[in-house]
Amino acid sequence: MRKPIHADAELLIRLYELRQEPELRRARRWFLTEFKPAGWPEIQARYLSHSDEDRWMRQVVSYWEMVATIVNSGVLQAELFFEHTGEEIVAWERVKPWVHGARGSIRPTYLHQFERLVNDHLAYRAKQRAALERAAARGASSRPRARAARRAR
Numbered sequence: 482m483r484k485p486i487h488a489d490a491e492l493l494i495r496l497y498e499l500r501q502e503p504e505l506r507r508a509r510r511w512f513l514t515e516f517k518p519a520g521w522p523e524i525q526a527r528y529l530s531h532s533d534e535d536r537w538m539r540q541v542v543s544y545w546e547m548v549a550t551i552v553n554s555g556v557l558q559a560e561l562f563f564e565h566t567g568e569e570i571v572a573w574e575r576v577k578p579w580v581h582g583a584r585g586s587i588r589p590t591y592l593h594q595f596e597r598l599v600n601d602h603l604a605y606r607a608k609q610r611a612a613l614e615r616a617a618a619r620g621a622s623s624r625p626r627a628r629a630a631r632r633a634r
Contacts, residue, residue, distance in 0.1 A: 485558040492557050493565055496548055500568075505544060508537035509568075516575055521582025542576060542592060545569050549598035563605045573599040 499505060516538060518524050528535045548569065551557045576592060584591045 482560060483555075483558060485561040489558045489561050492551070493561060496551075496557075497565075499544070505540060508540040509572075511537050512541040512575060513568075513571060518579055521579040521586060524579050524583065525586075541572060542595065545572055545598075546592055546595045549594035553594050553597055553601075559601060560605065563602050567602070569595070570599050570602060 500509065511534065516534070518527070524538075528538050548557075548562075552559050552562050573595060576595070580592055580596070
């Protein structure tokens with residue numbers, strides 16, 4: 482994977498600034514705290530209505546799909562993004578119950594970039610966690626030798 486460059490940092494900051502925009506902030510808060518549909522039929526009946534909730538749902542999923550497309554295409558270095566946030570993982574949990582129904586109704590690739598980003602982020606976290614555990618295990622196994630060496634001096 483390529484090393485992040487200054488432009489990656491600038492883009493990451495810009496995406497963060499967009500998240501602070503008041504309407505997107507309201508939408509994200511609602512999406513993460515109140516939006517809990519059971520499936521696509523509920524979305525169709527309740528949210529595709531030109532209401533605030535409809536607008537907020539679309540705003541949040543389109544924001545994360547946009548970010549995902551930017552990261553997945555390599556415009557923004559993925560590891561830099563993964564080290565910065567995890568909100569998209571939580572947001573994806575809200576999407577999972579209804580995305581397959583939406584794909585059948587809208588198009589098979591609906592929110593595909595978003596899903597791919599989350600899967601890649603989870604894989605990155607698992608890799609990082611495994612590396613930390615290996616390092617901790619190496620540190621724990623070398624401590625008795627280090628103590629013995631200090632005592633021998």
